[in-house]
Amino acid sequence: MKTKRIFLIGILMLASLAIAFVNADKRNIQPIAYNHNKHVEENDMECLDCHVYAEENAQASIPNIEDCIVCHEEAVTESESESTLLSYIQENKVIPWRQVYVVPDYAYFSHRRHVKLGELDCTICHGDVGRFAEPISEPFVEPVMDWCMDCHEEKNVSNDCYACHR
């Protein structure tokens, strides 16, 4: 019992070291190892096909089983991730995606404003997600205020605190 605990602690320490030193991308925090590359590059899909609200709403939304089922009603590949997805679909369970890009509630960020009205490309904030084979585990850009404000200044958009803060 005791040895087991020590062993566990050892594993945990190693794991935390790994997080500290190895590229954080390698941590998979998502319930399914979702492959953007496969969908976007190989199958020619658009961001908006899944993140359906990106042009009309503040939140772009993360797709869940009711969206996935459109293509994945039955297995279309032999991948392990897909079979995980299928089990979610079969059990009619919500996929517990971890939201990586979090804007604090005291700032108003609207996808519609940026994507539709500002005509910004998704990649500006999210990187070239379409080429990522690994699931998204940390943000491409850390959502910090300086970064927002630099862009706002460049694009001649209001930098009044109340343009975003609430």
Add this chain to the structure above:
Amino acid sequence: MPRWGMVIDLNKCTGCGECVAACKVENNVAIVGPEESANERTMLWMNILTTYEGEYPDVKVRHMPMLCMHCENPPCTKVCPVRATYLNEDGIVAQVFPQCIGCRYCQAACPYTVKSFNWYKPEWPEEMKKAVNPDVSVRPDGVVEKCTFCIHRLQKAKEQAAAEKRELQPGDYIPACVECCPTKAIYFGDFDDPKSEVNKLKRNPRAFQVLEDLGTEPKVYYLSEVE
């Protein structure tokens, strides 16, 4: 630039308190509970000031909804060491919560006593957290808060107007208290727009501002009761 402001017709107001409740719900203003209420730490961005004039039996009672006056010359902004409160380009006295360090100078400087301080981290029962308004932040402990003229509604209204490729129209943006007043006693609009209803109303002979002589130039006007 617009100068958003308000006119409250005291002859229409019955003091029912709906604006106070609506404000509290819309803006996730914390419920402080019985103990803190007894310590006069109730947090209300909008309150109703009740005053009695005269002596029994010739008593007159007046109800006056009080909120941030969004002064053109605000005393509170001048004392803020971190520019968490300032007069913004829309004429709204902004209170930027993440910027606030909680020194409470502004609260002391406000002659209208309409600013509240979060003594404690707001608590909602687990079940009720779901019903928090997602459009408005929940303020942590240690910051001063007050009426924002429902700034989240302006942000959305501007976006909506932009999406429809048009200018902001009167009525696109109104704060929660104005929207829900059962007797339609509260008017809201742009004082910079010569055609706006508030602009006409502020020239009404019944119009007055609270503590006008302080020179704070409040953008909340009142229409006095008809005797």
Add this chain to the structure above:
Amino acid sequence: MEVSRREFLKYLGITGVGLTLGGCDSMWSVPDEIYEKVGGMPGIETWKTSVCSLCPAGCGIKVRLIDGIPVRIHGNPIHPVNSGGICPMAEAGVESLFNPDRLKGPLQRISKRGEDKWESISWDDALQVVATRLQRLREKNTAHKLAFWAGPENNLSAPLFARFMQAFGSPNLFHFDQAQASNLATYITQGHKNALGYDFKNVKLLINFGADLLDSGPSPVRFNQIYSEMRNRENGQSAKIVHVGSRLSRTAGNSSAWVPIRPGTMAVLALGMANVLIKDRQYNRGFVQTSSFGFDSWRDKNGTTHKGFKTLVSQDYYPEKVAEITGVPAAKIVELAREFGAEESALVLAGGEAANSSNGLYTLWAIECLNALKGNFDGKGPISVQKEPPFAALAQVRQDKSAMSGFEQPQLSQGENACCFFEYATAGLPGGILNKKPYEIDTLLLANVNPVFTSVNQADYIAALKEIPFIVSFAPFVDETNVYADLILPDHTFLEKQEVFYKAPTVEFRYFGLQQPVIEPIHDTRHTGDFILQLSKKLSDTTSSELPWQNYSEYLRSRIEGIYTTGAGTIFTEKMDKAWLKFLKERGWQIFDYTSFEEFWEVLADKGGWLDPFPEETNFDTVFSTPSKKFEFYSQVLEKEFNSQLAAQQSSGAGIDSLLLKWQISASGDAVFLPHFEPLRYELNAGKFNLHLSTGDLITNIRGAGSNLPLVQELFGLLAREYWNSWVEINPETAHSNGISDGDIVRISSKEGSLNVKAKIHPGIMPDVVHVPFGLGHTAYGEYAKGIGVNPYKILEEDYDFLSGAPSLISTKVRIEKANGKEHV
């Protein structure tokens, strides 16, 4: 390694925003509440139309939902009762839905009654338990031993409950309804029990006798709007509102003038005004001559001359005498009467302390006579008779033998055993149960009632509940009453429920509002209507065939289909221009596009209800159902009721005097059947208690029903700046002479007990009156309600208007002194 979402977000907070702001606590950057809000949900806003039923007014609401979760309640702008307005209590409605104290499923008692210890039971088992018990009642031919106490009759559950009780075979269905006394005043003077509607549109002078319309009563939101509208008419056409009452309430404060009056003497003022009107000949002689009875002295068929109203008021209610009794100066009385007489469109209304006093019925009657003198009952004036929407009628109930024999039994504590003159008074229920008169009650069903909190005889109710072998409650919360239940079968909260609300008192048009679920039930709760229908299926062939609906929704739709079929009225619409509506109606067109009931229902659900925009003028000649077919100043209706009671007890040989004694009426002779002044009884034996205790609801917490909602508690005494607390309003002079300062804790004592409460010096209250608001002081009803504030009803002396059965809320005298101890909390 498993990193929880929460930890990960925390990590984000530290490396991200936290670092940029520098030196801040990481939790600062991402407050807890955010975790609850993220999760890939798109944040889609939707709106659903419904009706709020936190108080009986039934205001139309529009609920804002984000991703299907209700976050705020707005008013429905096209609902004709509240026209888009709501009150602070409705604003807290979402807290009712997500309340941590809600019952999450059916419960059965596992300890002694009242100890509040429960275990869960499944719905199927609960249904079986109730069904078995009720079946046994029927087998023993004792169906009448089932009693049902339900809330106001303003919804379509009420007729369903009535039908169930009838098919089952019990006459013991009781609605706890506030408006009883007013309806009886209508009955005595006009011979019918329909509620009256009032149209204030053209009223230029309103004299309100005690009705606290803005804070309690039939529909506070509507009356806030009406008062505001009356004060703000264009071109100097604003109406004048005079408030008569012992306290400058918010209603009085929003009136043009306040006339302070000694509690319990309003009848005298009304009769004094009548005196002046008659003397000045400033009354509607046309109406009085053709459409009223008993104004002048009259001779009956035996040749006996009876005193008329005119003689009575001329002799007994001249201004100087009225001034002495009421404390209103004689000049003021004359002025008020002349103003009322001279104004073409003038109306008097009564309620509150006028109705809830031991002389309530005579007082309401006296005040109603002013409307008659004005000729307001001519169909063209502001008064009309409320009508029901043309719901599909229900067939006559077919009863089996067992049901028939049970249903024929006398009602609980009615008839011989009645506590009050007019039957159907809920006041006598505890007495009837305790004395087993006329028989014992075996099983009690409770829906939407909490008499242990809202009645003046709370101890009696508790004793009676303990006496009943089996109690089933349908409340979504444990409250003061159902804590004594054996089974609690929680209903949905109003945001999860389907119901129809209609006939809010005083509303002058026919309408109904549709309440519908804005969210699926979040707990294992069940619509009481559904439960009753399921129960009916299990009980007998007739209960099953007479309540044939599979569920409540089916029943509701079948009733509403009647409205669709008649084509009457219209679904609520923004286009309320009456000329336009009329134009369409005359051509048989409708505003909305529907060709089937399904389509009709869809539009109805979207708009929130139905309205008849063209109320027919009331023809009072056909409405007056008195023996004279006229408005009766001298009530032959009451005389007839007296005679029939006398006939019933003829064997005892007692005369009318015994009845007067029994019902504690001090008048004699013709005055009994004429409106007159009955002094409050405490005047005779008040002793050292020198102050009147007054109480009343606040708009923030009507009937104390919102006390389990944190927002309601936080705003309870908004105008008094007292939150989560009760207080007592004291006149400055009285406070001074008792050595009391603002904010002191004072002890209020009556014969029934005492309360410690915070003093509020209030210049708008009469020196010999103190006022404690009603709503707090719960001993159950969840963590936010329990132990907060005081319930003034606890120290009220039990007294009633023994005619109407209304509790007398102003019959208690108290004394106040500074309490030595600390605050009551």
